[in-house]
Amino acid sequence: MKKWFQRSYMGLVFLFLYLPIAYLVLFSFNSGKSKVIFSGFTLKNYADLFTDQQIMQALLNTLIIAGISSIVSTIIGTMAAMGIQRLRKWQRNAVMNVTYIPVLNPDIITGISMMLFFSALGISLGFGTVLLAHITFNIPYVILAVMPKLRQVDYSAYEAAEDLGASPALAFRKALLPQIMPGVISGFLMALTLSVDDFVVTFFLRGVEVETLATVIYTTTKTRISLSMNALCGVMVVVVLIILILANLPQKQQKPKKEERI
Amino acid sequence: MENIIELKDIHVSFEGEVILDHFNLNIKDKEFVTFLGPSGCGKTTTLRTIAGFIQPSQGKVLFEGKDITALPPHKRQVNTVFQRYALFPHYNVYDNIAFGLRISKTDEKEIAERVSEMLKLVNLKGFEKRNVTSLSGGQQQRVAIARALINNPKVLLLDEPLGALDLKLRKGMQTELKRIQRQMGITFIYVTHDQEEALTMSDTVVVMKDGLIQQIGTPEDIYNEPRNPFVADFIGESNIIEGLMLRDLLVKFEGVEFPCVDKGFGENKPVDVVVRPEDIEITEPKEGMLCGTVESVTFKGVHYEMMVRSENYLWKIHSITYKEIGTRVAMEIIPEYIHIMAKEV
Numbered sequence: 378m379k380k381w382f383q384r385s386y387m388g389l390v391f392l393f394l395y396l397p398i399a400y401l402v403l404f405s406f407n408s409g410k411s412k413v414i415f416s417g418f419t420l421k422n423y424a425d426l427f428t429d430q431q432i433m434q435a436l437l438n439t440l441i442i443a444g445i446s447s448i449v450s451t452i453i454g455t456m457a458a459m460g461i462q463r464l465r466k467w468q469r470n471a472v473m474n475v476t477y478i479p480v481l482n483p484d485i486i487t488g489i490s491m492m493l494f495f496s497a498l499g500i501s502l503g504f505g506t507v508l509l510a511h512i513t514f515n516i517p518y519v520i521l522a523v524m525p526k527l528r529q530v531d532y533s534a535y536e537a538a539e540d541l542g543a544s545p546a547l548a549f550r551k552a553l554l555p556q557i558m559p560g561v562i563s564g565f566l567m568a569l570t571l572s573v574d575d576f577v578v579t580f581f582l583r584g585v586e587v588e589t590l591a592t593v594i595y596t597t598t599k600t601r602i603s604l605s606m607n608a609l610c611g612v613m614v615v616v617v618l619i620i621l622i623l624a625n626l627p628q629k630q631q632k633p634k635k636e637e638r639i
Numbered sequence: 640m641e642n643i644i645e646l647k648d649i650h651v652s653f654e655g656e657v658i659l660d661h662f663n664l665n666i667k668d669k670e671f672v673t674f675l676g677p678s679g680c681g682k683t684t685t686l687r688t689i690a691g692f693i694q695p696s697q698g699k700v701l702f703e704g705k706d707i708t709a710l711p712p713h714k715r716q717v718n719t720v721f722q723r724y725a726l727f728p729h730y731n732v733y734d735n736i737a738f739g740l741r742i743s744k745t746d747e748k749e750i751a752e753r754v755s756e757m758l759k760l761v762n763l764k765g766f767e768k769r770n771v772t773s774l775s776g777g778q779q780q781r782v783a784i785a786r787a788l789i790n791n792p793k794v795l796l797l798d799e800p801l802g803a804l805d806l807k808l809r810k811g812m813q814t815e816l817k818r819i820q821r822q823m824g825i826t827f828i829y830v831t832h833d834q835e836e837a838l839t840m841s842d843t844v845v846v847m848k849d850g851l852i853q854q855i856g857t858p859e860d861i862y863n864e865p866r867n868p869f870v871a872d873f874i875g876e877s878n879i880i881e882g883l884m885l886r887d888l889l890v891k892f893e894g895v896e897f898p899c900v901d902k903g904f905g906e907n908k909p910v911d912v913v914v915r916p917e918d919i920e921i922t923e924p925k926e927g928m929l930c931g932t933v934e935s936v937t938f939k940g941v942h943y944e945m946m947v948r949s950e951n952y953l954w955k956i957h958s959i960t961y962k963e964i965g966t967r968v969a970m971e972i973i974p975e976y977i978h979i980m981a982k983e984v
């Protein structure tokens with residue numbers, strides 16, 4: 378009885394979570410115009426999607442912004458984490474608490490505050506400001522992903538590398554980076570998804586002409602009724618799913634190694 | 640023999656705490672030198688100064704006569720076996736050992752040859768593909784040695800490399816290290832706080848305490864001619880008793896006069912007398928001899944360890960003859976076994 382209840386409860390949760398998405402994706406294959414009545418299978422909506430100039434431009438923007446912002450924030454975040462790790466305990470705690478603030482802050486506050494900040498500086502909103510904003514809100518996530526790995530790192534391996542003739546930069550690459558790599562990768566993928574996902578911050582900082590997938594979906598669902606939006610959502614779900622699977626792969630490989638160590 | 644490393648008036652302090660002060664030491668080429676001293680006396684600090692991980696705030700490090708004080712670790716021709724091995728956990732045995740050669744861009748064919756040479760040297764053939772984290776302490780230790788030796792360093796620094804091993808393995812590795820040192824013909828600078836290890840392996844022992852060198856010498860010198868009570872006590876077991884140097888070749892302690900071989904202390908000068916437990920012979924008490932009563936007897940395998948109380952001192956004696964507790968015995972010491980030290984001022 379208890380087991381049955383547990384199972385159906387789980388089922389219900391997943392149903393609520395995934396049914397709307399499944400519904401959305403299902404109707405992306407609808408040959409009719411309705412979002413309620415399924416009249417037949419087609420790929421036409423996807424074809425429309427990939428010929429739509431506005432959407433393709435938005436997709437390109439999303440990829441460029443996500444790509445650049447996640448790479449840059451991964452580099453800055455990793456370096457920051459290494460710096461933080463070397464601080465004294467109370468300094469480290471202070472910096473880590475400050476790092477948490479943007480993570481806990483609602484996006485809308487991040488978005489509005491940055492918009493006001495850029496306007497105050499007289500910087501016109503557009504592609505550049507969106508990119509800067511994405512880099513900024515990604516950095517704390519990278520730091521949070523890298524820190525735990527840094528804490529486990531064996532620093533003497535770094536000294537050993539130097540001792541064997543590696544310059545400090547090379548010693549870092551050969552001896553430290555491989556040890557923290559799982560954290561760096563998961564930070565990078567986190568940044569990537571957050572950037573692709575983001576609507577609120579982008580919305581406030583995009584100015585007039587810059588569209589990303591999230592903003593284009595928002596504006597078009599208000600004006601046009603088109604199933605190609607469903608198709609777009611379908612594509613995004615698949616993309617996010619792939620990133621998620623990638624994010625989990627390295628951890629799975631990591632596990633058996635750890636067990637050996639114990 | 641040339642000095643390969645010279646430390647000149649080195650000063651190192653951490654956060655205001657002085658660790659090494661006016662530290663001077665010359666190390667000869669192809670020598671097996673051991674730093675010996677209690678925990679925290681600055682052995683690792685000295686080693687790290689030679690390796691280049693610590694910049695002394697004062698003084699110079701010379702390598703083959705050239706000043707290398709400002710040279711970063713990766714440009715020094717010394718390699719280190721670290722206190723806790725510091726292997727690369729993400730590489731297997733082969734890649735760990737090959738590391739140094741890969742850094743110097745040696746071609747893979749030569750690397751393969753050198754690595755297999757090294758594996759043979761440290762008796763780890765067939766372990767190439769093993770993950771280093773799956774090796775035993777002794778095996779990891781040997782990988783660390785092979786990794787440090789593959790660069791053909793002129794000097795190998797070893798920081799308590801056998802500290803984590805059990806007694807039997809440690810003995811085996813001691814012989815093996817000594818063999819490797821002879822075979823490669825290079826200088827070993829070895830750190831330990833195990834006095835027996837220091838005595839059996841070294842050409843020269845440097846006894847340290849609180850960042851100060853207490854004595855430098857061959858193991859025999861250090862053992863037979865300790866310069867002060869600290870060295871006498873730290874190196875092996877010893878009886879240290881206050882005495883009076885009556886004149887050259889004659890010392891008096893516990894009210895008995897003993898002929899000895901030391902001279903040059905002056906007349907009627909207070910001194911410290913060192914006698915090793917195995918150098919005291921137990922005989923039948925007679926008039927005018929140093930006598931005492933047996934207080935305890937412990938069987939130690941090869942010998943009995945006896946504590947014998949004389950008037951003012953409790954003697955530790957290693958003897959193969961058994962005496963019961965409470966027996967009155969005499970202690971005979973031949974002149975060669977009496978070592979006189981000037982009183983510290």
Ligand SMILES: Nc1ncnc2c1ncn2[C@@H]1O[C@H](COP(=O)(O)OP(=O)(O)OP(=O)(O)O)[C@@H](O)[C@H]1O
Binds near residue numbers: 676681683685
């Ligand atoms: N990085 C550091 N910061 C502050 N103090 C240090 C540092 N490294 C060493 N010390 C101090 O310097 C002193 C000497 O340390 P060192 O590591 O040289 O001792 P050691 O002789 O190697 O001891 P052990 O046998 O325990 O390894 C110790 O009192 C230690 O606390």
Ligand SMILES: [Mg+2]
Binds near residue numbers: 682683684722798
């Ligand atoms: Mg040490």
